Amino acid sequence: MRNSVFDRLSCVFGDEEKPVIVKEGDSVAINSDLTEIKDGDVIQWWFGNTVIAEINKRANRFTVYDDVLDGRFRDRLKLDKQTGSLTITDIRTEHKGFYTLEINSVRKKTFKVYIRGRRLVSVKEGDSVALNSGLTEIKDDEIQWWFGNTVLAEINKRTDRFTVYDDVLDGRFRDRLKLDKQTGSLTITDMRTEDAGVYERKINSRITDFFLAVAEEISVKEGDSVALNSDLTEIIMHYDVILWRFGNTAIAEINKQFNRLTVYDDVLDGRFRDRLKLDNQTLSLTITDMRTEDAGNYILQMRVSDRYSIKAFRVSIDSVHCCGSTEAVIRLVLSALVGVATVVLLVYDIRSRRAERDQAHIHTSET
Template identity: 45%
Template sequence: MKEDDVIQWRCGYAEDTLIAEINKRANRFTVYDDVLDGRFRDRLKLNIRTASLTITNITIQHTGDYTDYTDQQCEKERDEISVKEGDSVTLNSDCIEIMRYDWIRWRFGNDNILIAEINKRVESMTVYDDVLDGRFRDRLKLDKQTGSLTITNTRPEHSGHYKIQMMLSDKFSSKAFRVSVYARLPVPVISNSSQCSSPSSSSSSSSQQNCSLLCSVVNVGHVTLSWYKGNSLLSSISVSDLSISLSLPLEVEYQDKNTYSCVLNNPISNQTRHLNITELCQPRPDSVHCCGSTNAVIRLVLSALVGVATVILLVYDIRSRRAEQDQTHIHTSGGSFPL
């Protein structure tokens, strides 16, 4: 063993589960006996001098493929790749001498699921695109000459960790990738929130009123929604969940002449909606703005109610006066009878 060796013992062919490791670079020696439902619990012994692995008290469930890897990582241990949904992405094994390999395997996810392999010993090339509920079905292309793997028509569910493994004689090499697939962004929608605020207390004129606006998007994830005044950021909200709705409020004066825009972005793209204050916030002669029509209706209804009440009171007053006059006339007539 060399001073910088990393030796790994793995179990299973498709799963390729790590069960023991010697990392001389970090001076770490570890057995992972709780993996695979604990079938190796208290049964693994690792010799740190010879790197041999002993399995004690074996049972039928310990039957399977075991592989001893001397792991030589590429200089650039992991590539970070971002792509838009629907586009293709190619993972290149540029730091591995492809023409000299015995076999290479492409694996996906934290469980190291085998999704493609080339075996030069038997001259075979296979893609396993039905694994993981078929999320890779008809989307994997493997290049036999370069060993590169292409995922076509990508979707967010293809985001994750990919790894290429290569066996060359008694040496094992690998390279890791982190792929992020971002959904295509919708254009934000700016609407009047239908609630008008009172005149600004800091305003020198009572006619200066604010218009309440809302910028919204639906079914988005891993995005940031922001309001800008010119090139200056006013406010923003971010979300890392998938398929969520976002909204961000903004208040402006209806006569504001500044340029406002609402921007939705992720690490690789953005969509912008510019605010048209004149279109969404129309001032009225009586200083009613934005939702002034609603206020006008309310005022009209109140005025009608007041008018009806006034008429009722007037009729009641007239009838009361007539009743009093009739009573007075009766009393007067009754007191003039002769003896």
């Protein structure tokens, strides 16, 4: 049976660790295994050596310390007031590690949180895309490639079986899947918009996600603005998180759970500072004063529960080269010279014609 978005196993007491596996960007609930907090209980949640949440039932105090560790957990921690369980939302790679539940300074439970890898891939419609296995050679590995809840291809090196299931999903991928028998990488040819989505690579027990998007091509002049349209006429309420990325970097986000709309224009050394605008209604993103370094892939990622919708844009910059001051002076001088030359030729032409008429008049008079 496949792993769910995150595995929730019963925790053990003492020094043993309970592994918790979660996808980057999802939420994870770490269970206290209590059905109810008693009146005298004092409960603390630790991340490494730092307290991040605390319950004192006697004082009726429920506290999350989400500003610790440079605000790493800001707006991401939730305490269940009945059981003391801790939920971490929108989890990132910096949240992986050891979490300890301490009850009345006596009982302890330790969890080790692992973050599953996630990669963004953008491709032009009609092109091919290779989803890499990360292996140089298959040994005794078992490899599976999934699209959503459907197996597309699998490899069992022990039985020397290499199989693509291109007749699944009503034959959507028929004759378009290729497995590399040396590395296990999967190639999809002739990409179509309906192929966009989340692909999973499972090698033995290791899982990596690929966000695959078919990009819309946009060209914009340097210095102009570009609007990346979400195609939403209004904020769709069933989406938990809507995220704009430039490459792998988040640049704007709306989190419905916290009613928060944020632009991260200080990322990438402040490249987008004061140039990002989110439409409050449709969540389309506008970037002003486009520059050459802004060219690249922009991804719109919309999540509800563990399902994703993805839209991508490949933006190119049409540079407008303006001449420098020296070149401008040279061009001005050349234009002036051309103008002078034109006047000289015009005066010469007038004088020549006048001379011809005078000569003709003299000739007529003599006759």
